[in-house]
Amino acid sequence: MFFQQLINGLMLGAAYTLITMALSLVVGVLGVFNIAVADVFMVAAFVGLTLSRLGLPVPIILVAAMVAGGLVSLVIERFGYRPLRHAHGVMPLLSTLGFAMILQNSAANIWGAAPSRFPDHLFAFKRQLGPVLIASTQVWILAVVIVLVLALTWVVGRTRLGRQMRAVAENPAAAVVLGVDITGVQRLTFFLSGLLAGAAGLLVGLNYGIITPYIGLEIGMKAIAVLVLGGVASLWGALVAGPILGVAQVMTAAYLSNSYQDIVIWGILLLVLILRPQGLFGRAVAVGRRI
Amino acid sequence: MVALALALTGCGGSQPAAKTAEPAKAAATAGAASLPGTIKIGAILPITGPEAEHGKSNTYLLKMLEKEVNDAGGINGAKLQVIIYDTGWKADQAGNLIRRLAQDDKVLAIAGPLSSFEAEVAFKAAVKEEIVAASYASSKPGLSKENRPWVFRNTLDEGMTAAPMVEKFVKKVQPKSVAIIHDAKDAISTAIGKAILPPLFEKAGVKVVNKDNPITFQTGDIDLQAQVTKLKSLNPDGIIFGAFQEPAQPVLNEMKRQNMTVPTIGGTPLISTEILKPAPDIPLWANATYFFGMDKGRAKAWSDKAKKIYVENNHKSDPDMFDVNLYELVEMYIDAIKKGGVTNKPEDLKADRVKIRDYMAKLKDFQGISGRVGFNADGDGDKAFYVVVGHKGKWQVED
Numbered sequence: 001m002f003f004q005q006l007i008n009g010l011m012l013g014a015a016y017t018l019i020t021m022a023l024s025l026v027v028g029v030l031g032v033f034n035i036a037v038a039d040v041f042m043v044a045a046f047v048g049l050t051l052s053r054l055g056l057p058v059p060i061i062l063v064a065a066m067v068a069g070g071l072v073s074l075v076i077e078r079f080g081y082r083p084l085r086h087a088h089g090v091m092p093l094l095s096t097l098g099f100a101m102i103l104q105n106s107a108a109n110i111w112g113a114a115p116s117r118f119p120d121h122l123f124a125f126k127r128q129l130g131p132v133l134i135a136s137t138q139v140w141i142l143a144v145v146i147v148l149v150l151a152l153t154w155v156v157g158r159t160r161l162g163r164q165m166r167a168v169a170e171n172p173a174a175a176v177v178l179g180v181d182i183t184g185v186q187r188l189t190f191f192l193s194g195l196l197a198g199a200a201g202l203l204v205g206l207n208y209g210i211i212t213p214y215i216g217l218e219i220g221m222k223a224i225a226v227l228v229l230g231g232v233a234s235l236w237g238a239l240v241a242g243p244i245l246g247v248a249q250v251m252t253a254a255y256l257s258n259s260y261q262d263i264v265i266w267g268i269l270l271l272v273l274i275l276r277p278q279g280l281f282g283r284a285v286a287v288g289r290r291i
Numbered sequence: 292m293v294a295l296a297l298a299l300t301g302c303g304g305s306q307p308a309a310k311t312a313e314p315a316k317a318a319a320t321a322g323a324a325s326l327p328g329t330i331k332i333g334a335i336l337p338i339t340g341p342e343a344e345h346g347k348s349n350t351y352l353l354k355m356l357e358k359e360v361n362d363a364g365g366i367n368g369a370k371l372q373v374i375i376y377d378t379g380w381k382a383d384q385a386g387n388l389i390r391r392l393a394q395d396d397k398v399l400a401i402a403g404p405l406s407s408f409e410a411e412v413a414f415k416a417a418v419k420e421e422i423v424a425a426s427y428a429s430s431k432p433g434l435s436k437e438n439r440p441w442v443f444r445n446t447l448d449e450g451m452t453a454a455p456m457v458e459k460f461v462k463k464v465q466p467k468s469v470a471i472i473h474d475a476k477d478a479i480s481t482a483i484g485k486a487i488l489p490p491l492f493e494k495a496g497v498k499v500v501n502k503d504n505p506i507t508f509q510t511g512d513i514d515l516q517a518q519v520t521k522l523k524s525l526n527p528d529g530i531i532f533g534a535f536q537e538p539a540q541p542v543l544n545e546m547k548r549q550n551m552t553v554p555t556i557g558g559t560p561l562i563s564t565e566i567l568k569p570a571p572d573i574p575l576w577a578n579a580t581y582f583f584g585m586d587k588g589r590a591k592a593w594s595d596k597a598k599k600i601y602v603e604n605n606h607k608s609d610p611d612m613f614d615v616n617l618y619e620l621v622e623m624y625i626d627a628i629k630k631g632g633v634t635n636k637p638e639d640l641k642a643d644r645v646k647i648r649d650y651m652a653k654l655k656d657f658q659g660i661s662g663r664v665g666f667n668a669d670g671d672g673d674k675a676f677y678v679v680v681g682h683k684g685k686w687q688v689e690d
Contacts, residue, residue, distance in 0.1 A: 001524040008516035105339070112607060113343035115513070115540040117569055123548060133549060208513045210544045210569070214341060215513055253517035258507045259475055 003131045005254045006247065011138050011207050013246025014145040018200035019219060020226040020238040021152060022193045027227070029169045029189045032089065036076050036096040037197050038220020039103035044069035044194075044201035045211045046111050052118050058140060062202055069198020070191045072103070077190035082183070100216070107213035115210045123209055137206040148199055149239055152192070161188060222249075225269045231279025241280060326369035326635045332624050333374050333392035334617070335403035335413065340380035341510055341537060344608065345405060345428075349617050350375060351604045352597055356621055366628055369635055373621065378404055385413040393420035397640055399628065400424075400647045402620040405613065406535070407431035407478040414438040421641070423624075423648050427616035430559055431479040432487070435670035443651050443670045445616040445623075449479060449558050450487050451671075452578040456556065456678045457491040459689050460576050464554045466528030468498040471505035472518060472542065473533030483558045484533030492531070500525050510538040519545040530555040532575075536563040536611075544569040564609040567681045575681040580616075580674050581661040582686040583609035587675075588662040593618075616672075619659045627651065 019041055026034040048065040080095040125136035156162040164185050167175040176182055205211045226245050230237025245265060252264045272279060338346035353373055374396050378385040385404040392398045400423040404413045407429040417424035418441045425443040432450035435442050469492050473484025489499045506518045532555045539561060547570035556576040564583050583594055597610035627650035633643045655665035665673040678689045
């Protein structure tokens with residue numbers, strides 16, 4: 001059972017990694033917690049579900065879910081963040097929280113509040129490897145997470161957009177003086193975040209085979225814990241912290257009790273905040289400036 | 292919060308409680324004195340939240356009842372308004388809405404709430420307000436008894452119906468061991484998983500392998516890989532499954548993904564058509580007073596009508612037992628108003644509520660949708676039930 005639980009935890013952790021990167025991108029560049037990212041993830045999962053029921057292949061569904069996530073994220077940027085970007089830090093947070101509620105209720109009205117299942121054919125391929133049962137969807141998840149993490153690293157570290165994002169993250173006023181289009185960077189940051197959240201949504205859907213309009217909140221909250229654990233100054237932090245929390249959560253359910261999961265996860269978060277506030281991989285820099 | 296007001300009308304009269312016809316039709320046979328004003332009945336349903344699909348279908352079917360009663364001509368000349376509020380599947384909200392319906396809306400009686408954990412709060416409020424409230428899904432043992440004389444449940448006490456189900460399960464499946472998994476967030480699911488079914492299996496000589504450490508999950512969880520992996524590792528011959536049908540679906544889905552097809556036994560909260568879809572190869576055992584496809588009593592005709600309403604409202608799934616229980620409750624209230632001497636005068640509100648309470652307490656032979664309905668001394672439903680097995684997408688009565 002241990003090795004199967006380890007795989008379960010790693011898969012969960014991979015999903016945490018992606019959604020944490022979606023969250024941390026906006027936190028890092030713009031210094032705001034976009035709480036709605038969790039529900040962008042949920043909407044993208046439902047878009048993926050709808051397309052999967054049409055029999056489309058997984059790569060196309062993945063791209064569509066990512067684009068859907070990106071577009072919803074752009075709407076949030078335009079109406080939930082941009083009008084409030086100069087307001088007190090809590091205002092954009094509350095605004096995105098409002099968007100989260102709207103998205104959740106809209107999804108419940110469109111797709112129903114009951115659990116919705118992905119088509120069975122997506123899960124047909126399973127292989128028993130010794131003590132571990134591996135599904136093709138799990139291979140997909142791992143591959144996509146690795147590709148997206150590498151892609152994001154490249155975008156942030158090697159492209160003009162990445163340089164602009166880092167400039168805005170470092171000092172928005174100076175970035176303007178240097179000719180950076182702040183609004184454009186904000187828009188693209190939200191869009192990239194939405195792409196990642198969209199991918200995470202579909203992958204979580206494929207991992208579990210079933211989704212509800214309420215999955216965003218729970219997984220989104222865990223993403224905050226991953227963000228803190230990984231470290232706010234490290235892009236790679238989420239890649240390691242996601243699996244750590246995923247495995248911790250699964251092992252708690254497996255060897256202790258499901259009712260202790262939240263105690264373990266949030267206990268780890270508190271310990272990190274007290275003992276190493278910059279996170280496992282972070283440098284001691286101001287919170288809110290990541291990438 | 293969503294609030295809907297439905298106008299339901301019918302006309303009253305008909306004979307004493309014994310074996311009435313459908314109340315909506317019986318209403319037309321009236322003969323009683325005309326009632327003044329508008330008769331108000333309350334309903335508290337989970338129209339939003341994780342159980343919203345129940346709340347929505349419940350609402351559609353109350354509208355169907357409205358149409359039927361309206362077409363039949365009203366209740367002794369009075370218009371009936373059913374005021375529906377959304378509990379959001381929250382216990383505190385359910386309690387607040389009982390008070391609101393009793394104090395502000397001045398309804399005669401209240402149908403709902405859905406679940407035991409909502410009822411635990413709502414029933415206390417109903418007793419305090421001295422108004423009839425009746426749940427249509429709660430089956431946690433003792434909940435009505437604790438709240439005499441104002442509270443009823445058009446459901447069977449899970450503790451009373453479990454024994455014959457377990458007996459048939461043991462006889463047919465012949466398990467040597469069973470393992471428990473239950474939803475720790477819900478009262479009746481926990482009761483089924485921890486208190487009701489395990490002792491019955493032990494009494495039948497079946498080992499409950501994780502009696503002291505049941506596997507748990509919570510309503511809304513979709514990450515159930517860890518729990519199901521653990522369940523599988525226990526290698527049981529049967530599974531005790533305490534859950535409502537919606538939270539149960541991700542568990543069954545994960546069981547299928549992990550190639551588990553072990554016979555699984557729960558209770559009335561499992562009954563629905565939707566639950567048979569995630570893992571049709573897993574035999575699901577439950578108790579039911581109604582299931583879609585049933586042809587006893589008024590069930591077939593009612594199911595056809597209700598299904599049509601589902602389709603019209605683009606509501607997936609099929610009418611279920613909880614739809615029936617709620618529908619029957621409002622029918623009973625209509626019957627009580629017609630036969631119980633309710634005057635519907637503002638100054639008689641308190642007395643009218645007592646009359647409805649007394650009518651309900653004495654009810655023994657109401658002709659419900661799936662057969663005779665009455666209430667026992669504890670206020671719990673006294674009605675025929677069936678041990679059913681869901682397999683390959685269909686529920687069937689287990690002989």
